[in-house]
Amino acid sequence: MKQPxxxxxxxxxxxxxxxxxxxxxxEFNTQIISCDSxxxxxxxxxxxxxxTPDELAQAPHHFVQHLSIHDNYSVGDxxxxxxxxxxxxxxxNEIVIMVGGSGLYADAVMYGLDEFPEVDPVIRPQLxxxxxxxxxxxxxxxxREHDLRHYQIVDKQNPHRLIRALEISLSAGKPYSSFLGxxxxxxxxxxxxxxxxxxxxxxxxxxxxxxxxxxxxxxEQEARALFEHKQLNALQTVGYREWxxxxxxxxxxxxxxxxxxxxxxxYAKRQTTWFRRSTEALRIAGGQDIETLTNQITAWM
Numbered sequence: 001m002k003q004p005x006x007x008x009x010x011x012x013x014x015x016x017x018x019x020x021x022x023x024x025x026x027e028f029n030t031q032i033i034s035c036d037s038x039x040x041x042x043x044x045x046x047x048x049x050x051x052t053p054d055e056l057a058q059a060p061h062h063f064v065q066h067l068s069i070h071d072n073y074s075v076g077d078x079x080x081x082x083x084x085x086x087x088x089x090x091x092x093n094e095i096v097i098m099v100g101g102s103g104l105y106a107d108a109v110m111y112g113l114d115e116f117p118e119v120d121p122v123i124r125p126q127l128x129x130x131x132x133x134x135x136x137x138x139x140x141x142x143x144r145e146h147d148l149r150h151y152q153i154v155d156k157q158n159p160h161r162l163i164r165a166l167e168i169s170l171s172a173g174k175p176y177s178s179f180l181g182x183x184x185x186x187x188x189x190x191x192x193x194x195x196x197x198x199x200x201x202x203x204x205x206x207x208x209x210x211x212x213x214x215x216x217x218x219x220e221q222e223a224r225a226l227f228e229h230k231q232l233n234a235l236q237t238v239g240y241r242e243w244x245x246x247x248x249x250x251x252x253x254x255x256x257x258x259x260x261x262x263x264x265x266x267y268a269k270r271q272t273t274w275f276r277r278s279t280e281a282l283r284i285a286g287g288q289d290i291e292t293l294t295n296q297i298t299a300w301m
Contacts, residue, residue: 139163
């Protein structure tokens with residue numbers, strides 16, 4: 001019996017992952033697992049580029065807007081839920097599609113998740129309060145003090161990642177990085193990775209166009225409806241933080257839109273760097289028609 005395959009479609013934001021995943025799901029008559037941690041939350045649609053109702057209707061999707069922003073949901077939760085679902089999906093299909101730009105979540109599913117100790121439940125609220133009252137620089141300084149190794153590689157502009165590393169370090173009395181590299185790799189499927197590559201300027205143009213479209217679709221109104229919950233982890237993301245600054249009278253609308261574009265481009269750059277680590281991946285050039293890309297991937301599989 002052939003070992004089932006999890007086909008992960010990766011790439012930076014605005015690279016065309018959704019349309020390609022749907023085409024592949026149709027080609028293989030299979031289902032899609034979302035691996036975009038920004039699309040988990042039902043209150044966030046426009047700013048996270050959730051697939052449209054028409055797109056969702058073209059293939060069965062899992063883990064799209066299945067949570068509330070008030071739910072605590074970690075990479076460990078996602079990994080557990082995905083690994084629990086996959087055996088059921090593999091009974092129906094030899095190939096399952098996973099798609100999304102959250103590389104950390106995808107890697108945890110495909111290559112295992114590091115085991116961390118229990119954390120003191122009072123530490124996260126304390127760190128969150130520090131962040132809200134004193135800013136992200138204080139979190140950066142704390143992490144540098146408690147775990148210099150992780151500080152050197154972490155996304156220092158992501159408060160969620162900083163707080164996660166700090167709560168482990170402070171609870172355990174040992175650096176967060178000391179718990180890394182002890183993974184148990186799932187063995188009931190084979191992982192195949194496809195990365196969509198774009199020339200930088202072309203990708204950045206697509207990102208700018210997407211942001212303009214989001215604004216036209218009502219991103220400001222969506223963010224305003226969430227403003228009272230701006231402290232929640234789910235909302236510490238590009239496309240929302242910038243509008244919150246506007247509602248706090250720090251930026252005008254034009255500045256907000258330019259900041260969203262700039263921060264989206266920075267996010268895409270970090271994603272591109274992350275996916276360069278996938279040395280065995282099939283790398284395909286963005287901008288080709290979907291049929292051509294589908295044929296390339298099908299032949300490679």
